[in-house]
Amino acid sequence: MRAFINLIFCFLLTCAVVAQDISIIPQPAHLVKKEGSFVLTKNTSLIIPDEADMKTAVFLNSYLKRFYGIALTVKKQAGKNSIQINTKRSGEANGYTFESNPDGISITGATHAGSFYGMQTLIQLLPVQRSSPLKISSVRIEDAPRFAYRGMLLDVGRYFYSVEFVKKYIDFIALHKMNYFHWHLTDDPGWRIEIKKYPDLTNVGAWRNKTNIFQFNDTTAGDEHYGGYYTQEDIRDIVQYANDRYITIIPEIEMPAHSLSALASYPELGCTGGPYEMPEKWTSYLDVFCAGNEKTFEFIENVLDEVMALFPSPYIHIGGDECPKDRWKTCPKCQARIKNENLKDEHELQSYFIKRIEKYINSKGRTMIGWDEILEGGLAPNAVVMSWRGESGGIAAAQAKHTVIMTPSRYCYFDYPQKENAENVPDWMKLTTADSVYMYEPVPKELSKEASRYVLGGQGNIWTEFISNPARAEYMMFPRMSALSEVLWSPKDKRNIHDFKTRMMMQFKRYDLWGTNYCKTFPDSTSSAMPTKN
Secondary structure (H helix, E strand, O other): OHHHHHHHHHHHHHHHHHHHHOOOOOOOOEEEEEEEEEEEOOOOEEEOOOHHHHHHHHHHHHHHHHHHOOOOEEEOOOOOOEEEEEEOOOOOOOOEEEEEEOOEEEEEEOOHHHHHHHHHHHHHHOOOOOOOOEEEEEEEEEEOOOOOEEEEEEEOOOOOOOHHHHHHHHHHHHHOOOOEEEEEOEEOOEEOEOOOOOOHHHHOOOEEOOOOOOOOOOOOOOOOOEEOOEOHHHHHHHHHHHHOOOOEEEEEEEEOOOOHHHHHHOHHHEOOOOOOOOOOOOOOOOOOEOOOOHHHHHHHHHHHHHHHHHOOOOEEEEEOOOOOOHHHHHOHHHHHHHHHOOOOOHHHHHHHHHHHHHHHHHHOOOEEEEEHHHHOOOOOOOOEEEEOOOOHHHHHHHHOOOOEEEOOHHHHEOOOOOOOOOOOOOOOOOOOOHHHHHOOOOOOOOOOHHHHOOEEEEEEEEOOOOOOOHHHHHHHHOOHHHHHHHHHHOOHHHOOHHHHHHHHHHHHHHHHHHOOOOOOOOOOOOOOOOOOOO
């Protein structure tokens, strides 16, 4: 009996070793393990026949140099002891095949982005110990993303994050085979993008008198003068950095609400004419852009012109959320607009505002995205809806044949606590564990097969009311971002929470390799193999 138990134990141990040996997140669509392994050394060649794949080669060499101290010689002709990356421009959109054996590795992308994703798989097959031989298991993988949109948001309106950290955030997106960076650039407490035509947006709107507006386990000391912004040169640099990683940056310029930083800079754009002050504490602000003032639309169009010149993204996000109507109800200009445009009420005034902005964005060849409040009063004709207040907005938009990005706060807001008994948590913030993120299904069951086609994908969000520094942002991001990446990439029938948790054992070690802060727990897990809580 004891011999039998020992045999079972050895078998389970072997399975665990194999599981950790091949521990790819997100899980590939098809993976076959073979015998043997390839050993990557400083003498290994990196074969890049297509110049367009040099971005992928540069990323790989940068990763190898940083974490393993080696860089590979790039060549055009294949040979033994080589890694070949080739794009054939055929097959499933952004898919790739990956084949490794003792002689070398071949990555073939259906697109250049597909080749880049295949390289990310190679990175995840590397050992997580810097001093280990760089053995890569022999495998054959055929893989492609489930959803076209796989995004992450970073809010820099509440707290300003350096160019260095923004680039690091983009690298995290790339390492998880995600492809959109939603950059929330403006909000009540801060305007973070330089607009040449309106210098006071950053002279005034980028600064406030206190930093410690919020708490929730983030006790950064308050300063008397806090802020920052990105110059247009910074933004061009970051856009190129993201492009080199096949990531599209979607800028968000908030309107008509969340606009106090703009009103403090240019008071004539508000209903009362001000004066307005930059906020020193977190609350709801009644002052929004005046929808009855033609100068408001002139201002917004001029701002959008500069924004669109900086960001080549096909999408421009205009917010559209949480707009109080109090000022509009008592504003003579807004009431005149309602009367002259034959609008029913202030909700239709918001719809008028959004539709007018959308028409301008469309005239520039771009598509507008807004939070699900843009459904109120009638949806703009070509708008993409980002559903955050649950799934109902996304369901309604998809049924109306509008493209939808699912990001319900219950599963996708990574500013929410991820551990039980977190202190200073507001009542409205629900516990959102890595388990619950992983179990989320972006296509609601209420949608028909036809309507389901309008679900473009999903997105995780780092809102920073309670997150004032990079270490805290990373802690709140991981491991939930890893869970979401698999939700958005892997085939639905390939997702398995128990297998995911096993693979996360290696992912935690990758976080350590990267020097990344993270929450060392799966709060819902019953597995004794999970790391202990902080």
